[in-house]
Amino acid sequence: MANSTNMFALVDCNNFYVSCERAFQPSLEGKPVVVLSNNDGCIVSRSAEAKALGIPMGEPLFKIRPLVEQHGVQALSSNYALYGDMSGRVMGYLASMAPELEVYSIDEAFLSLHGMARWHGPLDTYARQIRSEVRRRTHIPTCIGLAPTKTLAKLANRVAKKDPSLGGVLLLDSNERRQWALERVPVEDVWGIGRQYATKLHSMGITTAAGLARCSEAIARKHLGGVVGARLVRELQGYPCHQLNPSEDGSLARQSIACTRTFGRPLAQFEDVLGAVAAFASRAAEKLRRQGSAASLLTVFLSQNRFGNAPPPHTRSAQVTLPVSTSNTTELVRFARALLGRLWQPGTVYTKAGVILDGFEQGGQEQLSLFAPDGGERVERLMRKLDALNARYGIGSVQVAAVLGAHPGKAPWKGQQQRRTPAYTTCWDELWQVG
């Protein structure tokens, strides 16, 4: 193993959505619980008890109805206001415990523990302390993997999750331990190995992470996508190739922003679908402004029912390179509407749409265009006001008219969410209640 002093930790929340629900409903402890995606469609989070019943990830609810009824599985709608707030609390605490933090997803973060052993003693003891504090402060259980590379930290975390005797923490600080952990992980579960590479590796007789770590650089380059594969193998061998991408405020600036949803019910009217697309574009623009970026590439896609009678393709998309990169809501909605017009086929029933923004530049430094309308500063002021109003009076208090669609009132694309628990921590009217 490389003689490196740096150690990475990957802190990953266990069954994050289910754990958030349990934090405010202790009666769900020990029972099989699943959380459903938007519109109560598919399963996106499962408790250990639900996994033990053999309920697969991503399964539509209707397919597991018999199990639900037989074992009393609690199925909840996703409550993203709660999950977002709880994630912020977990990340806020983690940021105070390490010199650097990379928020990798809503429920996992890499920490750099460089030099921490000097102050806190053995790193596995320190990790155990972090784990019990996260549990106490947010009531969310975690597992922590510690290793000299990010890929090994991910792998250590996985082993810690699967093996309860480790107590939720695994430190890979010697060749023997690393080898032991590598042999326990199937090659398809290594971070960065997709299904296609996994099939290829299996056909070559490589079935575990240990086998992959023994690969020569030439083989890795040839079969695993060039330099990316070579780096992956080096990381498994204990030589760090990836550094942290720390975020100052606990939220990582994204390289692309997507806002996509399955509609609450299938839609066939142009105004209704436009309402959804305009709402998605507005939301994406708001996120874009929050991280201080401007987008130069806009994609809109539109999907029909995958299980319907219509022949494929079920999804069609259109893209435009914007004349000047922008974060202006009205501008982005205008282009999104034009793209939607190109995709629209009358007489078709649509079930899903999405808006994706790419090609980011730092806001305020956009390349000037000869044809750009003047008044950038006024637009910027307007957008600031818009965001301030929506922050104060709630999302969608002020919005572009296109969002309203054909029938103002409840947007027909909005989800069902019949089993959503209250937004305990973020909404006055749904505030957590104790007896």
Add this chain to the structure above:
Amino acid sequence: MCRVDILQVAREPVWLIECETAIPAGFPSPAEDERGVPIDLNKILLPHPTHTYLARVNGTSMDGPPSNIPDGALLAIDCALKPQPGQVIVAAVEGEFTVKRLEKRGATYWLVPDNPTFPAVEVRGKEHVQVWGVVTHVVTELINGKLHEHVRARRLQ
């Protein structure tokens, strides 16, 4: 005698409007040097936003001395504090949350209501009672003010 100290409260920024009339210069205010830092209530009620939670009380089991927490009060709950005997805590008992005072009687711990008409609960191990957090502050409203819709106002006789 009761003394009332009036504290300055931090608010949203106050934007001063530029004034075109001339202001006569004169004697400088003697209070200028004594001006303190405005008091921020959030800093006192929620010093650690990452592990402090707000909750509404439902029921009257703590409506009595010394805590006098009425139905509908708003609680600030800190989860990082280690609960000490004598403190008011939020705990999960058999899957239900409850607000009670933690007391130690001999070798055993009890969850004791401040309203004597409710029964105390003996803590039978960690499986039976799980402490969720320590109540640090209680906010009640005595008039129908801004909190009224979210917190039940205490009825005055």
